[in-house]
Amino acid sequence: MTETTAEVTAVEEFAPVVEPAGGTLRGVGVSAWFGARKVLENVDIDMRAGVVTALIGPSGCGKSTFLRILNRMHELVPIATLAGSVLLDGDDIYGTALPITEIRRRIGMVFQKPNPFPAMTIGDNVLAGLKLTGRKVPNREQLIEESLRRAGLWNEVRNRLGAPAGGLSGGQQQRLCIARSLAVRPDVLLMDEPCSALDPTSTRRIEETILELKDQLTIVIVTHNMQQAQRVSQHCAFFLAAEDEPGRVVEQGDTDFIFGSPKDPRTADYVNGRFG
Amino acid sequence: MATTRALDAKPAPKPDQPADAARQVPRRRPRAWRWADIGEFAGSAASALLLTWLIFDRLLPFRIQGVAFVVGWYVLTLPVYWLVVRDGHGPVAAKDRLATVLIASGAALALSPIFLVVGYVTVRGLAVVDFGFLTETMELTGPLSEATDGGLLHSLVGTLEQLGIATLIAVPLGVLTAVYLSEIAGPLARPTRLVADAMTALPSIVAGLFIYSLVVIRTGWGFSGFAGSLALTILMLPTVTIAAEQVLRVVPGSLREAALALGSPYWRSVLLVVLPTARAGLATAVILGMARVVGETAPVLLTVGGTNILNTNPFSDYQDNIPLFVFNQIRSSKQTFVDRAWGGALLLLILVLVLFVLARLAGGAGPGGRSRRRKGTAK
Structure with a gap:
């Protein structure tokens, strides 16, 4: 009975006046293994459009694994297996309905370490996704500018689009990677600790970028930085793994709730910096 | 003091002063020999x-x-x-x-x-290398000619053609094999790598014999530059494969992941990301393979025939090449022929040196060496 009411409220919440763009991603009962070692157990998270979802928790609790499951990067590790399903707008991405390349195009990813393609120029890096998916670029200059503007990098590189991407600073490279992901027009953007290798100024730029992108696509971010999770996210899931046990979601909900008055004492300890 | 220097950084006389100071204070080199x-x-x-x-x-x-x-x-x-x-x-x-x-x-x-x-x-x-040495053949050179008469144009042409054809065959095969070994890593990767490793130690005369019995004799094609190219290909293939595989392994896995995360099929990520990233190293691998075979004598001895006449067609009739030229000349009892053999050896050394310098240049170019690309994309 209570569950039904909760669902109704969720649906009501989910129907704002202006429909935010992006896809809805749902992890349903996701578990994951590397070989015989179980690293993730029974994770259910709703990642709704127009909402930034933050995954927090100490190292080794399965946040990144869960994120990589969301766009089928998990299976690049030969011994990796999983259970449960991930639904993108209702379709199971591990089913046969969608080809894997289409799934990965619709669910983009930004990695912990900036990884622009060193053999390409800045402009080519932005267009790399289209080239790699074999699509024509009708108006390359316009797409480059639009993607770089959305990633907040346009003004810094507008005069050197033909320069090699390796010459940019770490923060610029990371924003270039965001622009590269945006150029293929994904519905969801996954970010795996995108600021952990960057200085505070670059971090701030990327957080601004996230907030600007929030209404254009669904964003899921893994972060070790509590303040960052508080600043950029609206929904928050706390992962925790006890010793020799798989990671689980201890608590999730609105970011204000998780950081303000969490129900679980472990969550309170973690977000207040008492462990982890 | 520090603030003054920061404020006065612009004016012209200032830059001289640190130079003066440096001249007055002798630099100490604790490790230098006294x-x-x-x-x-x-x-x-x-x-x-x-x-x-x-x-x-x-x-x-x-x-x-x-x-x-x-x-x-x-x-x-x-x-x-x-x-x-x-x-x-x-x-x-x-x-x-x-x-x-x-x-x-x-x-x-x-x-x-x-x-x-x-x-x-x-x-x-x-003593014998001059301009004529590169532009004349041995066709009209007899035992009574001077050491500076005649030349190895026919051998040089043969070497370049045979090396070129061997490279054209071995490089695509070698790079594709390397891609299989490092990118696909299928069930055949281990035996393939084992065979490639073993083949680097293949005695070159065996490669020559193989092509001799199979192409020269069995098909009735006879001696030709192309048969020599095939023998050189056998020797070049494992070298190129192993060098290229090592280069591809160095390409960071994060780049492959980035390409795949954009929705790329695997083959496109290899073609558009992995290979271009490694292209400087691949160029080195190719040149190392060429340098490996350019001086081989045994395989060409059994396959190209050897001649004193210029034959530019590698697909029929006897050809010559520089190691074979050296081998044939040095066996003569006439001193002039022996002298020419040393000229051939010097030329071969220079050829190998050029190839190695090219390999170092290509390897050192790195991702910065793309001025050609930059012109193409900077609009």
């Missing part, structure tokens, strides 16, 4: 020389000359030097210096054959 050190070593060496002379010429009942004298000198230098340094700087410094001398002489010993070979070939070869 004159005293050199004197110690020179004195030790001189006393050891005299000691050797004393032993060999005055004390021993027989005389030893040449190499044994030098070896005796070297062996006596070490304890004398050790005693001198120990007296001046203590036992630790003495051990350190002695080790330095031993290691340096080891390096010199290892390097000396290279310099001897290159130097000797250069001296012998320069």
Whole structure:
């Protein structure tokens, strides 16, 4: 009975006046293994459009694994297996309905370490996704500018689009990677600790970028930085793994709730910096 | 002081001042050899020389000359030097210096054959190499011609054509195999790598024999430059494969993941991301493969035939090439032919040197060496 009411409220919440763009991603009962070692157990998270979802928790609790499951990067590790399903707008991405390349195009990813393609120029890096998916670029200059503007990098590189991407600073490279992901027009953007290798100024730029992108696509971010999770996210899931046990979601909900008055004492300890 | 300098950074006279200061304060190089050190070593060496002379010429009942004298000198230098340094700087410094001398002489010993070979070939070869040596053939050169008559144009053309064809065949095959080994890593990867490793040790005469029996005899094609290319391909393929695989392995996995995360099919990520990222290293791999086979004599001896006449068609009739030219000329009893063989050897050395320099240039170019691409994309 209570569950039904909760669902109704969720649906009501989910129907704002202006429909935010992006896809809805749902992890349903996701578990994951590397070989015989179980690293993730029974994770259910709703990642709704127009909402930034933050995954927090100490190292080794399965946040990144869960994120990589969301766009089928998990299976690049030969011994990796999983259970449960991930639904993108209702379709199971591990089913046969969608080809894997289409799934990965619709669910983009930004990695912990900036990884622009060193053999390409800045402009080519932005267009790399289209080239790699074999699509024509009708108006390359316009797409480059639009993607770089959305990633907040346009003004810094507008005069050197033909320069090699390796010459940019770490923060610029990371924003270039965001622009590269945006150029293929994904519905969801996954970010795996995108600021952990960057200085505070670059971090701030990327957080601004996230907030600007929030209404254009669904964003899921893994972060070790509590303040960052508080600043950029609206929904928050706390992962925790006890010793020799798989990671689980201890608590999730609105970011204000998780950081303000969490129900679980472990969550309170973690977000207040008492462990982890 | 620091603030003043920061404020006055712009004006012109200021930059001179640090230069002046640098000139006044002598730079100290703690690791440099001082004159005293050199004197110690020179004195030790001189006393050891005299000691050797004393032993060999005055004390021993027989005389030893040449190499044994030098070896005796070297062996006596070490304890004398050790005693001198120990007296001046203590036992630790003495051990350190002695080790330095031993290691340096080891390096010199290892390097000396290279310099001897290159130097000797250069001296012998320069006597006959001139412009005509590159533009004439041996067609009209007889036993009574001068050493500077005739040339190896026919061999040079043969070498370039055979090397070119071998490269055209071996490089695509080798790079594709390397992609299979490092990117796809299928069930056949282990045996393939094993065979490629083993084939780098394949005796080159076996490759020649194989092509000789299969192409030259069995098909009735006869000797030709193309048969030589095939034999060279067999030798080049494993070298290119292994070098290319090592280069592809160095490409960071994060780039592959980035490409895949954009929705790329695997083959496109290899073609558009992995191979371009590794292209400098791949160029090195190709050139190393070419340098490996350019001097091979045994395989071409059995397959190209050898001739004194210029034949530019690699697909029919006998061709020559430079190692074969050297081999044929050096066996002659006439001194003029032997001299020409040294000229051929020098040219071969130069060819290998050029290939290695190209390999180093390509390897060092890195991702910055894309001025050509930059022009193409900067609109």
